[in-house]
Amino acid sequence: MAGNEIVILLLGPSRSGKTFFARHATRQGENVNTGPTTECADYPFTVPTKRFLLIDTPGFDSPRENLSVLERVAQRLSELENASQEVGGVIYFHNITERTVPWTDVELFGLICGQQFLRRRTVLLTTMWDKVDPQKHDRYNNVQTQVEQKFKGLSARQFFKFDGVTNGYEAVMEYFAGLGPKDAAQLTLTQEVQKSGLNIRRTKAGKAMILAMNRAVCVVQ
Ligand SMILES: Nc1nc2c(ncn2[C@@H]2O[C@H](COP(=O)(O)OP(=O)(O)O)[C@@H](O)[C@H]2O)c(=O)[nH]1
Numbered sequence: 001m002a003g004n005e006i007v008i009l010l011l012g013p014s015r016s017g018k019t020f021f022a023r024h025a026t027r028q029g030e031n032v033n034t035g036p037t038t039e040c041a042d043y044p045f046t047v048p049t050k051r052f053l054l055i056d057t058p059g060f061d062s063p064r065e066n067l068s069v070l071e072r073v074a075q076r077l078s079e080l081e082n083a084s085q086e087v088g089g090v091i092y093f094h095n096i097t098e099r100t101v102p103w104t105d106v107e108l109f110g111l112i113c114g115q116q117f118l119r120r121r122t123v124l125l126t127t128m129w130d131k132v133d134p135q136k137h138d139r140y141n142n143v144q145t146q147v148e149q150k151f152k153g154l155s156a157r158q159f160f161k162f163d164g165v166t167n168g169y170e171a172v173m174e175y176f177a178g179l180g181p182k183d184a185a186q187l188t189l190t191q192e193v194q195k196s197g198l199n200i201r202r203t204k205a206g207k208a209m210i211l212a213m214n215r216a217v218c219v220v221q
């Protein structure tokens with residue numbers, strides 16, 4: 001691993017707050033409207049004792065778009081591998097005011113990460129808690145529980161809530177900073193890229209998205 005930088009991949013649907021979070025972490029003015037993210041982007045920063053690199057990604061929006069997001073992520077993972085840098089964590093973002101998480105997104109996330117990585121090195125972060133009417137917190141806590149259930153089915157165990165300022169942000173970073181080498185695991189997608197190159201259609205996640213695309217076409221016909 002180059003230096004002791006902790007590399008964290010930000011994944012999730014568009015408008016779930018990935019870029020906002022990365023800009024918040026690097027104090028770049030999160031409220032600037034940056035428009036949709038179309039390429040992976042690096043956000044390096046240092047807190048007193050740790051160096052982090054957040055990698056922002058385009059959003060998951062449909063099986064077809066997910067394939068091209070996968071391609072971009074795989075390309076970035078392969079560059080990291082070439083630089084002997086390992087991904088130390090993944091954050092999956094969910095906007096708490098959205099009631100549903102598409103099944104294809106959950107499946108895709110599981111296949112990118114793999115069981116071992118999911119158990120300790122992934123975090124589900126629900127965002128936009130500052131937008132929730134305090135009187136309706138119970139309702140949104142129910143959404144939180146339901147979303148957590150889906151990710152528990154994938155073996156994920158770490159759940160945090162982000163209020164757009166500090167709550168959630170510091171807890172997530174402390175969680176990743178506290179993970180030691182004994183929890184080391186490699187993303188399934190990294191393993192696949194190492195073994196068979198960048199042909200995304202041959203990866204588990206790529207195959208699942210092709211199946212999902214074909215199912216979508218069948219419904220239209
Ligand atoms: N109030 C609030 N706004 C947020 C939060 N996270 C993201 N946003 C806003 O929601 C919109 C979508 O966020 P963005 O980071 O672009 O989503 P991305 O597509 O996942 O990168 C932007 O206008 C952000 O400023 C949050 O936690 N609180």
Ligand SMILES: [Mg+2]
Pocket residue numbers: 015018019020035036037056057058
């Ligand atoms: Mg973005």
